[in-house]
Amino acid sequence: IHRNNLIINLFISTMLLIGLITGLLHYMVIIPVQRLTKAAKAIAKGNLGKEIPVTKSKDEVGELTSAFREMQASLIKLTTDLKASSEELKKMYDFQKKLIENSIDGIVATDEKRNIVIFNERAEAIFGYSQEEVVGKMKIDELYPPGVSKKIERVLYDDNFGGRGRLANYETVIINKKGEQVPVWLSAALIHGENGKEIGTVMVFRDLTERKELEEKILQSERLATIGRGVSYIGHEIKNPLIIIGGFTQQVLYSTKDEKNRQKLQIVLEEIERLNQFLTSISDFTKFTKPQLSVSNINDIVNEVHNLIELELKDKQIKFVKSLDPHIPESLLDIKQIKQVLLNIIKNSIEAMPGGGNLTVITTLKNDHILIKIKDTGKGISAENLKKIFDPFFTTKPKGSGLGLAISKKIIEAHKGKIFFESELGKGTTCVISIPIER
Incomplete structure (x- = not known):
C-alpha cells in the first residue's frame, strides 16, 4: 500500500510539473510568438504602427521580439522617407507638367518611333488637334506638309543649325487640322537614354502667323508710302491737263452738230471722268482718312x-x-x-x-x-x-x-x-x- 501511494504521488507530481512547464512555455513562448505573428500580419497589410508587445526576456523569444521592433522602426522610417520622396517627385512632376501646359509655345515630344507622347495646350491651339486626338495616335510626320518632316530631320543632324542633334529658331511650316499651312519657328533637341541611344525628340513651336501679318502690313505700308509719293506727283501732273482737255472737249461738244463727232466727244468726256475717279480712288487709298466717329x-x-x-x-x-x-x-x-x-x-x-x-x-x-x-x-x-x-x-x-x-x-x-x-x-x-x- 505504501509503495502504491508513493507511485501515485510521484505520478501526480510529474503531471503537475509537466503542467507547470507547459504553462510556462505557453506564457513565455507561444503567447509572445502569437502576438508577433499577429503584429507581423498587421504590418504586412500596411499597418506599420501596429504595437509589438515589449518583453523583458533575454532568451531567443526576447531577441526575436527586439529584432521585430527594430525591423518595424526601419520600415516606418523607410516608408516615411519614400513618402517624402514620392511627394517631392510629385511636386516636381506637377511643376514640370504646369511648365509644359502653360508654355506660350507649343511643346511636342515623340518617342524613338516618332509617335507623339506629349502635346501641350499651346500645341493644341497651333495645330487645331486635341491631346486625345494626337497622343499615342499620330506620328510627328503627319503635322508637316509632305517632305518637310524629312528636311527637318536632316537639319536636326546638321552642325549649322544649333549643333548636331539640336535645332534653334528654324523657320518652317506645319499643317493644321484644317489642312492650312501655318508659319512657325521650330526649336528641337534629341533625347538620349543612359546608354546614349536616342529615345525621342522634344520640339518647341512658335506661331509666326501674327508676325508674318505684321511684316506684310509694314511691307504694304512701305509700298503705299512709295505709291503715295508717286501718286501725289502724277495726280498733280495729270489732273491739271485733264481739266483743260475736259473743258475744251466740252466746248467742242457744244459747238458741233455732227452726231458721230458728238458721240466720240462724249466718249472722251466719259473716259476723262473715269480717269479722274481713278486718281481720286488712288488718293483716297494712299491718303487714308481716320474715321470720323x-x-x-x-x-x-x-x-x-x-x-x-x-x-x-x-x-x-x-x-x-x-x-x-x-x-x-x-x-x-x-x-x-x-x-x-x-x-x-x-x-x-x-x-x-x-x-x-x-x-x-x-x-x-x-x-x-x-x-x-x-x-x-x-x-x-x-x-x-x-x-x-x-x-x-x-x-x-x-x-x-x-x-x-x-x-x-x-x-x-x-x-x-x-x-x-x-x-x-x-x-x-x-x-x-x-x-x-x-x-
Whole structure:
C-alpha cells in the first residue's frame, strides 16, 4: 500500500510539473510568438504602427521580439522617407507638367518611333488637334506638309543649325487640322537614354502667323508710302491737263452738230471722268482718312444705301432682301465710310449678276459685334482670285481700278473690325463684316 501511494504521488507530481512547464512555455513562448505573428500580419497589410508587445526576456523569444521592433522602426522610417520622396517627385512632376501646359509655345515630344507622347495646350491651339486626338495616335510626320518632316530631320543632324542633334529658331511650316499651312519657328533637341541611344525628340513651336501679318502690313505700308509719293506727283501732273482737255472737249461738244463727232466727244468726256475717279480712288487709298466717329445705327445706314441703289436694282432685275436685327444697339461709326464700304460690295454683287438674281443683306448681333452679311447669287469667285481680292489694283473688271475692296478693308480695320469673303464659282458670294460695338 505504501509503495502504491508513493507511485501515485510521484505520478501526480510529474503531471503537475509537466503542467507547470507547459504553462510556462505557453506564457513565455507561444503567447509572445502569437502576438508577433499577429503584429507581423498587421504590418504586412500596411499597418506599420501596429504595437509589438515589449518583453523583458533575454532568451531567443526576447531577441526575436527586439529584432521585430527594430525591423518595424526601419520600415516606418523607410516608408516615411519614400513618402517624402514620392511627394517631392510629385511636386516636381506637377511643376514640370504646369511648365509644359502653360508654355506660350507649343511643346511636342515623340518617342524613338516618332509617335507623339506629349502635346501641350499651346500645341493644341497651333495645330487645331486635341491631346486625345494626337497622343499615342499620330506620328510627328503627319503635322508637316509632305517632305518637310524629312528636311527637318536632316537639319536636326546638321552642325549649322544649333549643333548636331539640336535645332534653334528654324523657320518652317506645319499643317493644321484644317489642312492650312501655318508659319512657325521650330526649336528641337534629341533625347538620349543612359546608354546614349536616342529615345525621342522634344520640339518647341512658335506661331509666326501674327508676325508674318505684321511684316506684310509694314511691307504694304512701305509700298503705299512709295505709291503715295508717286501718286501725289502724277495726280498733280495729270489732273491739271485733264481739266483743260475736259473743258475744251466740252466746248467742242457744244459747238458741233455732227452726231458721230458728238458721240466720240462724249466718249472722251466719259473716259476723262473715269480717269479722274481713278486718281481720286488712288488718293483716297494712299491718303487714308481716320474715321470720323459718330453715334449711328447700322440698320439706318443699310436702309440709306438701299435707297441709293433701288432704281439700279430694279433695272438689273435683282431682288433685294433685308433681314435687319432691330436689337442691334447704336455704335460709334463713320457713316460716310461704312456707307462707302456697303456700296462697294453691293455694286460688285450687282455686276456679278448681269442677268438678275437675289441680293440679301443681313445684320445681326454676335458677341458685342455687329455682323453684316451681304449675299448674292452671282457667278462666284475662284479660289485663286479670292486670295488676292483685297490686293491693291487687283481687278477682274475691264474698267475697274482694283481699289474698292482694298479701301473697304482699310475702313473696316480702322473700325477695329474684320472683313472676308466666302465664295465658289457658280454658287454666288457672301461678304462677312464684323465690327465691334463702340459706345
